[in-house]
Amino acid sequence: MIEVIIKSPACDESIEFLDRICEKTLMQAGFEDWRSISFAVHEIIINGIEATKQKCNENSSDKVITLKIYAKEDEVEIHVEDEGDGMDKGRLDKVNEMDFEDVLGDESGRGLLMVKHFVDKIWCEIGAKHSVKIQKRRGRNNE
Ligand SMILES: Nc1ncnc2c1ncn2[C@@H]1O[C@H](COP(=O)(O)OP(=O)(O)O)[C@@H](O)[C@H]1O
Ligand SMILES: [Mg+2]
Secondary structure (H helix, E strand, C coil): CEEEEEEEECCCHHHHHHHHHHHHHHHHCCCCCHHHHHHHHHHHHHHHHHHHHHHCCCCCCCCEEEEEEEECCCEEEEEEEECCCCCCCCHHHHHHHCCHHHHCCCCCCHHHHHHHHHCCEEEEEECCCEEEEEEEECCCCCC
């Protein structure tokens, strides 16, 4: 079991740092599909930073984005917490019903669809902070 929890300022400069941590952790834990999982997490981190910026008129560097990685024997769970207003209720339900054809001409909405494609489960929770969570089982390749 490898557990990593990182808090970083909710600004663009954190994206690459968090991406690298995610990649290294998944590699260290022996997840062969670390690339596709990290890509999914990258999309979720960008969304979290965007949502935080929107909430505080771009002055988001005093806000944090939190990445939590729980790499277990049979699966990895990754949580990305942000300080934005949270995802619309039903947004993820919509994503779960959509296919790539549905978003070809759309300005937004492709990111979460790709995330869905690469992981086994995506859901969000509003606790102390808004959090988007994914789970990917080891060995079953979604690529
Ligand atoms: N962490 C988040 N907080 C608030 N809204 C979010 C979050 N993540 C996603 N969303 C909402 O879901 C929409 C779709 O996200 P996505 O599929 O990544 O497309 P895009 O980022 O191109 O808009 C976003 O436009 C946003 O409205
Ligand atoms: Mg996005």
